[in-house]
Amino acid sequence: MRLADKVAVVTGGDSGIGKAIALAMAREGARVMIDYFGDVAPASALVEQIENFGGNAAAFAADVSKPDEVEALLAQTVKHFGGVDILVNNAGIEHRTPFLETPFDLYRKVIEINLTGVWLCSQAAAQQMVKQKRGGRIVNISSVHEDLTMPTNASYCASKGGVRMLMRTIAVELAPHGITVNDVCPGAVDTPMDAALKKDKRKYDALLSEIPMRRMAKPEEIAALCTFLASEDAAYITASSYVIDGGMMQKSGSL
Numbered sequence: 001m002r003l004a005d006k007v008a009v010v011t012g013g014d015s016g017i018g019k020a021i022a023l024a025m026a027r028e029g030a031r032v033m034i035d036y037f038g039d040v041a042p043a044s045a046l047v048e049q050i051e052n053f054g055g056n057a058a059a060f061a062a063d064v065s066k067p068d069e070v071e072a073l074l075a076q077t078v079k080h081f082g083g084v085d086i087l088v089n090n091a092g093i094e095h096r097t098p099f100l101e102t103p104f105d106l107y108r109k110v111i112e113i114n115l116t117g118v119w120l121c122s123q124a125a126a127q128q129m130v131k132q133k134r135g136g137r138i139v140n141i142s143s144v145h146e147d148l149t150m151p152t153n154a155s156y157c158a159s160k161g162g163v164r165m166l167m168r169t170i171a172v173e174l175a176p177h178g179i180t181v182n183d184v185c186p187g188a189v190d191t192p193m194d195a196a197l198k199k200d201k202r203k204y205d206a207l208l209s210e211i212p213m214r215r216m217a218k219p220e221e222i223a224a225l226c227t228f229l230a231s232e233d234a235a236y237i238t239a240s241s242y243v244i245d246g247g248m249m250q251k252s253g254s255l
């Protein structure tokens with residue numbers, strides 16, 4: 001068990017990639033705090049699923065863009081599990097709207113959740129990790145769009161690009177404390193976020209044609225990389241982005 005005795009917080013941990021990460025980390029022995037936003041039912045079901053295989057998990061409602069709610073999430077994790085060793089900044093949203101038509105409030109919401117949320121959770125978790133004096137791991141679920149442009153998704157691309165520079169900068173600041181910070185950058189993953197796209201055959205076929213492996217990633221494949229980055233085996237890996245995209249970023253055209 002690669003994460004035995006570790007405590008992990010997974011934001012947006014009740015759905016898609018976050019759910020797969022919570023399950024994978026619990027299977028590796030971590031005690032997992034599942035942050036959720038909205039309906040409690042999926043998070044409760046996940047806690048039960050983890051407990052059914054002998055794992056240990058709890059759920060807590062917190063909006064990652066609200067400083068007081070993030071503070072409460074970390075305080076509850078420390079109270080319930082005695083500390084925090086791993087933070088996975090997974091919560092995220094997107095709104096596909098042409099730049100010229102995007103209302104300011106929509107842009108601001110994406111930035112507040114995808115970028116400010118990573119800032120708030122990372123700062124609160126790192127402060128606790130430094131206090132504990134036993135290092136730590138911060139893994140951000142960024143995207144290929146921290147680097148790759150995507151028309152109609154400017155707010156999302158800006159947020160993930162911001163996550164990349166935030167990750168690299170705080171990784172340098174936190175390295176002396178034994179805390180690593182890295183980005184995981186998926187291409188297209190089969191989750192609720194891409195459900196609408198999957199239903200549109202023309203867009204779905206166009207997407208698959210851009211992926212040399214001709215399929216979306218399974219959330220479990222993203223979770224496997226996160227579990228590795230959170231483990232002791234990854235102790236010397238920091239300030240880096242890891243693309244996991246079936247070759248999509250190579251832009252090599254049709255095969």
Ligand code: NAD
Nearest residue numbers: 012015016017037063064090091092143186188189191193
């Ligand atoms: P998802 O919609 O299944 O999960 C998103 C999660 O974030 C949900 O649990 C949701 O409740 C939570 N969330 C939304 N707003 C929140 C808030 N204010 N506070 C706390 N939680 C909040 O989608 P997903 O595909 O699993 O996305 C997870 C992450 O992966 C996101 O950061 C996304 O940008 C990234 N990502 C997804 C894909 C993809 O193709 N699906 C590709 C690259 C990166």
